[in-house]
Structure formats: structure tokens, C-alpha cells
Amino acid sequence: MTVLLDVRDLSISFPNARPVQELSFTIEEGETLAIVGESGSGKSLTALALLRLLPRTAQMSAGRVRFAGRDLLALSEREFRKLRGRDLAMIFQEPMTALNPVLPIGAQVAEVLRLHLGLSRKAAARRAVEVLDLVRIPDPARRATAYPHQLSGGQRQRVMIAIAVAAHPSLLVADEPTTALDVTIQAQILDLLAQLRRDLSMALLLITHDLGVVAEWADRVIALYAGRKVEEARPEQLLGTPRHPYTQGLMAASPRQRVGYHYTDGPLIEIPGHIGSAAGEAGCPFAPRCGFTEPSCRTSMPPLLAREEGRLVACPVTAAREISHGHAVGL
Amino acid sequence: MSRSASGAPAPADTVRIRFQAAASRKVAPAHDPVDQARARPAWPIPRGGRARRTLTRNPAALTGLAFLCAILATACLAPVLYPDDPLGMVGRPLIWPGQDAEFPLGTDSLGRDVAAGLVHGARVSLLVGIAATVVGLALGLAVGAPAGYFGGWIDRVLVRLIEIFQAVPAFILLVVVVAIAQPSVTTITIAIGLVTWPTIARLVRAEFRAIREKEFVMAARSVGYGHLRIILREILPNALPPIIVTASVMVASAILMESALAFMGLGDPNVVSWGSMIGAGREHLRTAWYLTALPGVVIVFTVLALNLLGDGLNDALNPRIAAERRI
Secondary structure: OOEEEEEEEEEEEEOOEEEEEEEEEEEEOOOEEEEEOOOOOOHHHHHHHHOOOOOOOOEEEOOEEEEOOEEHHHOOHHHHHHHEOOOEEEEOOOOOOOOOOOOOHHHHHHHHHHHHHOOOHHHHHHHHHHHHHHOOOOOHHHHOOOOHHHOOHHHHHHHHHHHHHOOOOOEEEEEOOOOOOOHHHHHHHHHHHHHHHHHOOOEEEEEEOOHHHHHHHOOEEEEEEOOEEEEEEOHHHHHHOOOOHHHHHHHHHOHHHOOOOOOOOOOOOOOOOOHHHHOOOOOOOOHHHOOOOOHHHHHOOOOOEEOOOOOEEOOHHHHHHHHHHOOOOOO | OOOOOOOOOOOHHHHHHHHHHHHHHHHOOOOOHHHHHHOOOOOOOOHHHHHHHHHHOOHHHHHHHHHHHHHHHHHHHHHHHOOOOOOOOOOOOOOOOOOEOOEOOOEOOOOOEHHHHHHHHHHHHHHHHHHHHHHHHHHHHHHHHHHHHHOHHHHHHHHHHHHHHHHOOHHHHHHHHHHHOOOOHHHHHHHHHHHHHHHHHHHHHHHHHHHHOOHHHHHHHHOOOOHHHHHHHHHHHHHHHHHHHHHHHHHHHHHHHHHHHHHOOOOOOOOOOHHHHHHHHHHHOOOOOHHHHHHHHHHHHHHHHHHHHHHHHHHHHOHHHHHHHHO
């Protein structure tokens, strides 16, 4: 496996906030990397930054962003535009508003094909029907003439995916692709993404707050907290034996973790405080909500420590306890 | 997490969902030959097809369209219907309509045929109305679209430009421009376009500002579309309904402006227009009121027809409204 995307020390700042700080990650070819985090953890901004679509007020800095052997930071706006949609595509959270309401869906797919593959109008229209078939829009030849408001939410998200994968990008960024959909559709859409990933040998950056999605569809997962990577692991590691106090808290808070437990059986466990508690302060952003703080946690961000194969945790405290007790500490 | 899966092998509790997805895929009649045959073969179906259907089901818009077509046909046929100069004196002055079969709409104080004036006046009025609107639309789009789309300093500069034109009362500016540039059909057209474009520019800017924040514009950027493509293909079609409605009203107001200019004696002296006919007839308002009433009625109906058509177009060009109407 070769590294497709290599991001080092990505930071995003607004005039009065720094929502993403020194985030580093890599994606290998054909891999699904999930970024999980709660609202405000900076995961969507990370996705937008990768495509250079951040709002104008945002400042982005990074030590390195290499994609398929190219330095993305060195590209001009014009060069970057050619990359978008062709090599690097994105799907959005809200399929209701992410399609142009006045163009038939087939025309919207065809437009991408004409731009990136240089197809003629007719060839693009034919190919668009094939792409709609690929994302399993029923009766694509007829559906191609439908307008977005005539489709269901799931079908619209399929069209969004069709537009994104039409030019066979090598990396697809999916920003909460199923949040606006109901659960059965959610499984279908994620299955579709998994299949397209295999068929088109495309890597997937899946941004989500749903741990169930991570468990089933990701190869590797990064947990973000307040714009910092707190843990990186394989999904079964993160969900089975979380190492960082934040991910431990998350797992403990999920009622699904206890077999046969219903939320009416007793109080739900929650992590005290909220994500904004440590805004602008030095040290670990989770420190105000953490049960294991040491004095050093308040002064500097703990470094990411490699605990096991392919696993990084940004907490010296639980890592040390881990060694002495040989057992994860629950909350 | 009780379900320990690394992604590739499906955990037991999702197998059912996967199976359903596979089943529904099979059911989908993607390649059913009967369906394919029934499906319209040509794709894409031109968007005008649906819009036209909606428009033709709107009686008000059809009435407006029919009246405009009639006026347009009359204007085109003017040289055939009345080959002589409509400014020529052809009969006794002040013949009332219906008095003389040769002059069904009578003659004015100089003995000019009113019917010939109306027919030839339609040419000038429509030409000025439409051409001035095209000028105004072109200027308004060229200024409003970049201002709304790019924002920032481009927006500030262009808005100042709009405000300079808006600070001067439109009609005064029009009179001044025409007075300086010698009244002719061309200068009047350009002058009307010059005083009306700020309306379009402000409208276009507001629409673009609202629409550029929509997620589909972000989605369009995410697939690599350039600014021009996003402006013309993503945002403009969504901004069109109010622009078209305003444009149809602008044709009407341009006709009124030309009439007002001609009424004040600032029209092109070499051609007859509805406004100049009203201007010429005002001295005889009490004795021969038909001289002002007839061109006035024609103006009123033309303006009304344009407004009806504009409303109809608004409904027809917006697929969402069109779909609601069909239900």
C-alpha cells in the first residue's frame, strides 16, 4: 500500500478561534479513514481544508499536504480547481440542498463528465445514465430528467455520490454523508460507498460522529477533540479498548455498549462539561473534563504516543496506567 | 463495542440490510425493455418543454402573450399595412374615428392618419422597449453578478458605481442624456438602458449574494467548476425568475419612458411613436380626446400584457412552483 494523502500539522484558524490544531494523518490508497468527533471538533473544516474550500475568513497552515505525489500547498488556485472533482471529490451532509435545484440530475452528472473527461454533450449524457446506474438509481435513463425536488433524500445522496465519483477520483471525502438520512437508507448509502471504493479503487475519508458507522465501514479511525487528534487506531481497538480518557468517556456514554441495556434502565453516563471548556487555554483541551489530569496536562498538549502497532494516543496518564494495571480504565 | 468488525467482513446484524439492498437492486427495472421503450428516448429533455407546458396552461400569461404577438405582428407588417409615411398629411384634420371609412381611427390636427401612427408607433415603442431592456440587463448582469458573487472589495467598488447612478433621479438623468446626445432612436434606447440598469444590478447582486451561500454552490466548487461556470450555470439559472419578471416590467417601463420623452418633445422627431402621438394630441384633449386616448389605451394594454407574461414566465421557469401548480 502506498500513501495517497499525507497531511502534516494542519492548523485552521479564524480571527478569534483555532478550530483545528496541528493535525497530522495519512490515507493509503483504497483505504477508508474515519474521522470522528462531536460538533465543533473541527472535522468538517478539515475536510473543507483538504479541498481548499474553507470560508474566506479562515486561515489554513500546514507543514505538508501531499496528495498522490503532488504538493497540494504549492498548487495555484487554477491548478487546484483541475484537481477537484477529478482526483479529489467531496460529498456533503445535506443532500437536500447540495444539488442545483433548477437542473435535471442527469445534466448535473453530465456536466462533471464534460468538464473533467472532455466528453461531448451526447457522450456525457449517455455516460451520466451509466453513472446513475452505478449508484443504483432505479430506471436511470428516465430518472436522469428528474429534478432534485422530485427525488427522495436517499436518491439525492446517490446523485451527489454519482457527481462526486463520475470522474473516478482517487480520494472521496464524505462529510457526514448519512447524517440527514434515516437509518435503513444510511446503511444502503454506506454500502454503496464501500462498494464504489472497491470497484473504483478509491480511498475514502469518512467524516462522522456515528461510532456505529465507524465500526462497520472504516479501516482506521481518528478521534478528534477540539481540533486535536486524541487517538488514532483501528476501529475495533478504539471501540473495544479505548485508551484516551475522551474516547473512554465516549464509549462509556454509549448505551449500545452494554448488552441488553435500555436507556430507561438507569441513568445514562455522560462526560461532564462541554467541548468549548478549554478554548484558548494551553495544554490538553480535554483537561477540564478529564478525571486523570496531571499538572503537565494543563501546561502543554500531551504528545501522541505510539502504544501498539498502528495506534497513537495523546494521553500520558492513561498510557502509564495501562502498563501498570494491564487493563483499560473505565469511567 | 460489542460488534467488533474491521469493515471488510459484514457483521451479522447488517447482513439483513445488505440483503435488502441487494434485493431492491434486482427489483429495480433498470433494463426492462418495455420501460425503456416507453421512456422518452431523447435525453436530456430540453428544459423549455416543461416550462412551455406550464406557460401554456396559464390563461393570463397566454392572453398577455397573444396580445404581444399581435402587437409584434402589427409592428412587423406596418410597411405593408401603411406603406406611406405615417407623418404625412393624408386627409382633413380632426376626423373622428368611424366618420370616414378611409381613416377608421380618424386623423389628428394635421390630418395624419391615427391608425397608421399607431401601427408605425408600435415599431418604435417595442424596439426601444426591448432594446433598452437588453442594454439594461447586460449592464445590470455585468455589474451585479460579480458584485454579488465575489463580494469583498469588488462588491464595494461596484455598489458605489450603482449608487452613483441611483443618486440621480432616473428621468432627469434620462432627459439630460437625451438632450445632450441629440434625440434619435439609438440614443434614446441607450439612454434608457443607462438609467434602468441599477435596478437589475441590485436585484442580481442580492440574488447572487443569497445563492452563493447555498450548499450546491459549494458542491459545484468541490467538483472543480470555475467562477464563470458557477456564475452562469449554477447561480444564474436560480436567479433568473425574479430577473425575468423584472425584465418584462422593464420593457413596459422603457416603453413608458420613451413615451414620456416623446410627450415632452424629446423623442426622435423623424419617427412616430405612441408617446409622441399623445404629446401631439394633448392640445386637443377636450375637443378630440381620442387623439390621446387611443395611443394611451395601446400603451396600457401593452404594458399589462408584458406584466402578465412576466408573471407567467416566473411560474413556468421555477420547477418547484411549476410542480405545485400541476398537482
